[in-house]
Amino acid sequence: xxxxxxxxxxxxxxxxxxxxxxxxxxxxxIVDIINKTLSSLVAKGELPEAVSEANPPFxxxxxxNKDHGDYATNVAMLLAKPAKKAPRAIAxxxxxxxxxxxxxxxxxxxxxPGFINLRVNPHALLQIxxxxxxxxxxxxxxxxxxxxxxxxxxxxxxxxxxxxxxxARGAFTGDAVARLLEAAGYEVTREFYINDTGNxxxxxxxxxxxxxxxxxxxxxxxAKDAYPAEYVKNIATSIQDQxxxxxxxxxxxxxxxxxxxxxxQTNLAQIKKDLENINIPFDSWFSEQSLHESGKVAGLIxxxxxxxxxxxxxxxxxxxxxxxxxxxxxxxxxxxxxxxxFLETSRFGDDxxxxxxxxxxxxxxxxxxxxxHIDKIERGFHRMIDVFGADHGGHxxxxxxxxQAAGKDHSDLEFLLVQMVRLMRNGQExxxxxxxxxxYGIDELVDEIGPDAARFxxxxxxxxxQFDFDLDLALRQSNDNPVFYVQYGHARTTTLLRxxxxxxxxxxxxxxxxxxxxxxxRLPEERDMLKKMAAFSDILQGAAKASEPHRLIYFCQELIxxxxxxxxxxxxxxxxxxxxxxxxxxxLSLVASVKQTxxxxxxxxGISAPDHMQAPDAPSEDE
RNA sequence: GCUUCCAUAGCUCAGUUGGAUAGAGCACUGGUUUCCUAAACCAGGGGUCGCAGGUUCGAGCCCUGCUGGGAGCGCCA
Numbered sequence: 001x002x003x004x005x006x007x008x009x010x011x012x013x014x015x016x017x018x019x020x021x022x023x024x025x026x027x028x029x030i031v032d033i034i035n036k037t038l039s040s041l042v043a044k045g046e047l048p049e050a051v052s053e054a055n056p057p058f059x060x061x062x063x064x065n066k067d068h069g070d071y072a073t074n075v076a077m078l079l080a081k082p083a084k085k086a087p088r089a090i091a092x093x094x095x096x097x098x099x100x101x102x103x104x105x106x107x108x109x110x111x112x113p114g115f116i117n118l119r120v121n122p123h124a125l126l127q128i129x130x131x132x133x134x135x136x137x138x139x140x141x142x143x144x145x146x147x148x149x150x151x152x153x154x155x156x157x158x159x160x161x162x163x164x165x166x167x168a169r170g171a172f173t174g175d176a177v178a179r180l181l182e183a184a185g186y187e188v189t190r191e192f193y194i195n196d197t198g199n200x201x202x203x204x205x206x207x208x209x210x211x212x213x214x215x216x217x218x219x220x221x222x223a224k225d226a227y228p229a230e231y232v233k234n235i236a237t238s239i240q241d242q243x244x245x246x247x248x249x250x251x252x253x254x255x256x257x258x259x260x261x262x263x264x265q266t267n268l269a270q271i272k273k274d275l276e277n278i279n280i281p282f283d284s285w286f287s288e289q290s291l292h293e294s295g296k297v298a299g300l301i302x303x304x305x306x307x308x309x310x311x312x313x314x315x316x317x318x319x320x321x322x323x324x325x326x327x328x329x330x331x332x333x334x335x336x337x338x339x340x341x342f343l344e345t346s347r348f349g350d351d352x353x354x355x356x357x358x359x360x361x362x363x364x365x366x367x368x369x370x371x372x373h374i375d376k377i378e379r380g381f382h383r384m385i386d387v388f389g390a391d392h393g394g395h396x397x398x399x400x401x402x403x404q405a406a407g408k409d410h411s412d413l414e415f416l417l418v419q420m421v422r423l424m425r426n427g428q429e430x431x432x433x434x435x436x437x438x439x440y441g442i443d444e445l446v447d448e449i450g451p452d453a454a455r456f457x458x459x460x461x462x463x464x465x466q467f468d469f470d471l472d473l474a475l476r477q478s479n480d481n482p483v484f485y486v487q488y489g490h491a492r493t494t495t496l497l498r499x500x501x502x503x504x505x506x507x508x509x510x511x512x513x514x515x516x517x518x519x520x521x522r523l524p525e526e527r528d529m530l531k532k533m534a535a536f537s538d539i540l541q542g543a544a545k546a547s548e549p550h551r552l553i554y555f556c557q558e559l560i561x562x563x564x565x566x567x568x569x570x571x572x573x574x575x576x577x578x579x580x581x582x583x584x585x586x587x588l589s590l591v592a593s594v595k596q597t598x599x600x601x602x603x604x605x606g607i608s609a610p611d612h613m614q615a616p617d618a619p620s621e622d623e
Numbered sequence: 624g625c626u627u628c629c630a631u632a633g634c635u636c637a638g639u640u641g642g643a644u645a646g647a648g649c650a651c652u653g654g655u656u657u658c659c660u661a662a663a664c665c666a667g668g669g670g671u672c673g674c675a676g677g678u679u680c681g682a683g684c685c686c687u688g689c690u691g692g693g694a695g696c697g698c699c700a
Contacts, residue, residue: 043637057640059639059642061639061642061689062639063643064643064645064646065643065644065646068643069640072642072643074641074642077642077680077681080680083662086680103650111643112643113641113642113680113681114680115643116643138645157687157700158700160700170634191659195700198698198699198700199698199699199700200673200699200700203699225699252698277627329696329697329699332697333697333698333699334690334698336698337697337698340698349626351626351696352696354700355697357698360696362698363666363698364698365699365700366698388697389694390627390628390693391693391694391695391700392694392695392696392700393626393627393628394626394627394695394696395627395700396627397626397627411645417627417628417694419628419629419693420694460636461635461636461637462636462637464628464629464632465628465629465636466628466629466692466693466694467636468635470635473635473649473671481662482648482649485648485662485663487662488660488662488663489663491660491662492660492663495659495660496659496660498659499659500659502671503659512630517679538639539639543639546640550636550637551637551639554638554639554647557647557648558647559626561647564663564664565663565664565665567659567660567663567664568655568656568661568663568664568665569664569665570654571659572656572658575658575659576659577659585700587624611660612660613660614662618650
C-alpha cells in the first residue's frame, strides 16, 4: 500500500528533496525513515488510515539542547489529532517500530510532550565529508535549475547623481538575494529601472545649465530645488569644454533636452561604475523613457479609460473625506489635479484614487510605473521581487491596485522593503544633506572599510529592521568586527591544510579516505561540525524562499564558531596534524570540508574567503 | 488621522515560518599560548520577549486592542 500523503511530507526546513535541489542528506534520510515507519504502522493497523491523509508539516531539526540527541522531530505531536491518539503514544509506536534497514538511527527516545529525539549512526554523518569534498564548489547549491524564473529589481536609483549611502543597503541586499536565488536553483534576472524621464531629470538638466552659465561667468542663482553638488559642475564644465558657449543664447526648449540627456548619461555611467566597483552586476537596464516611446504607457492609460477603471474629474473621489494633515502636500497640489484622469485604485485597497494623466494629456509617473510592472508580469516570471527603500513603501498598495485594475494578478510580485540605516561615527549620527551637496558615496564607504566588511555588515541584519551602521566598529580591524572573525576562520583552515602539505602528509581533498577510515572523528565537536555542514542546503533554501540573506551570515558565524572552538580546545591534546596518520587524514578531511562549506556560503553572499589574514599588529611585509 | 516596519540581556541584533530550560556578538569580570594563526578559545553575571486580552496540547512567533519609535501619506521618485 502506498501512503500518498506521507510520502510527500512538507518539511518546515524547506527544500523539497525530490527536485534535485541541494539537500540535507541526514535530514532526508530521517524523513524517509519516518515516512516508511508511519506507512508500515498504518498497514499493520496500529495507526488509523487518517494518518495517511494528514500530511503534517513535521520538522526534523537540530535540537538546541545537546541532551536531546542529534536530531529531533515533532511528527508525533502533529499526528495526534488525525490519529486520535496521545502524542507520546504515537511517538512510542514509532520508536518501537523503525523501518530503518540501513540502521541510520542508533538510539531514539520519546521526550517532553511527544518529541522524538534521535541519535544517528556516526557512519551516516561521516558521509557528509564525501558529499562536501566530492561536490566542492557546488556543495549545498542546487544541482539543477528548478525551472523558475525570477526577476530581482533593485537599486533603480535616479540618474540624478552618484550612488550614495542611502542606496547601499538596497544594492547589497538585492545583489545577495539574487545570488541566493541563483544558488537555490532559480533563473535570475537582475534589473535596474532607470527613471530617465520626468521632473527629477528636468531639475537635473536645469541645475547643469545653471552651472554652465556660471562657468561662463554669468551670475545666476541655483533654483531652490536644484542639485548643487560638485558632480553637477563637472558635467557643466565638460559641456563647456565640448561645446563652448553655444548654449548660452539658446532657448530652454533647445538646451533642456540636451542638458538632461548629458546629465542622465553621465550619472548613469557613474552609477554603473560604482556598482561594478562593488561587484554588483546587472543583466538588464530598463529605461522608463522606452515605455513612453513604445506607447505602452499611453496604451495602458487608454485601457484603463476604456474599461471604466479611470474617470476624469476635478479631484479624486473620496479624497475630501480623507483627513489630511494641515501641512499636507496633497492639499498644496490638489488644485493642479483638476481635470486629470483618475485611476480607481481605491477599489483595490488603496487609500484613494490616484491621478495617472494630467488634464493636458501627459501621463504621470505612476502610469509609467504601472506600465513597467505590467510589462514585467507579461515577461512571464514565476517570481518578481522589488527591492525598495522603506521610504517608497507607500507605493506598494498603489502598484498592486493598479495591476489589479488592469485585470492582472500581482500574487507573484513581492516587495522587499529595506529599512533605513543610520550611519554612526564617534557615537553620533552622520547626516548628509543632498541640498547642501554633501554626499557620502558608496565608493567612499568601500574605500574606508573595504568591500567585504561593507557587504557583511549590510547583510548581517534582516532587511526589515532598521539598524545603526557603526563606522568605527567596521573600521576597527579587531575582534569586535564580525567579518574578520569569519574570514580568519577560513584562513585558519587553509593554514592547517598548508601545514599538512609542508609536513608531507599525503592528503588530497579531492580523494578523501573511505568512510570507514574516517571513524576516528568521534569528538562531539567534530560531530557538531558535520551536522552543521549537513544543514547548509536547508539554510540556503530557506533563505532564498524568504529573501533573507542574513540567515546565511548567521550560518557562517555558527559554523566557524564551532571550528574555532574545536581548534582551540584541542590544540594541546587532539591536534589535527599528529603522528597518527589515519586520524590526521580524517581530521584534514573534516577541516577541508569546513573550509569548502564556508567558502561556498561566503561566495553566495559575495564575500571573499581569504587564505591569509594579515595580523593587525604585525609589521607590513610590503614595506 | 491613515498605511507600513519595528519593540527580545546594559548596547547592536538572531530566534530555522507554533515546539522542550529564549540565543549570539559587543561591553563587564576572571582565566587560556614552550603547542597546527590569541583577529582565537573557556568560564561567569545579566531577561516580566513593550503592555493587556484571545486562539491551543503548547505563543517571542498567530489574532484583537493599547503604548512607544522609524518611514510614508505630491503631478517628486
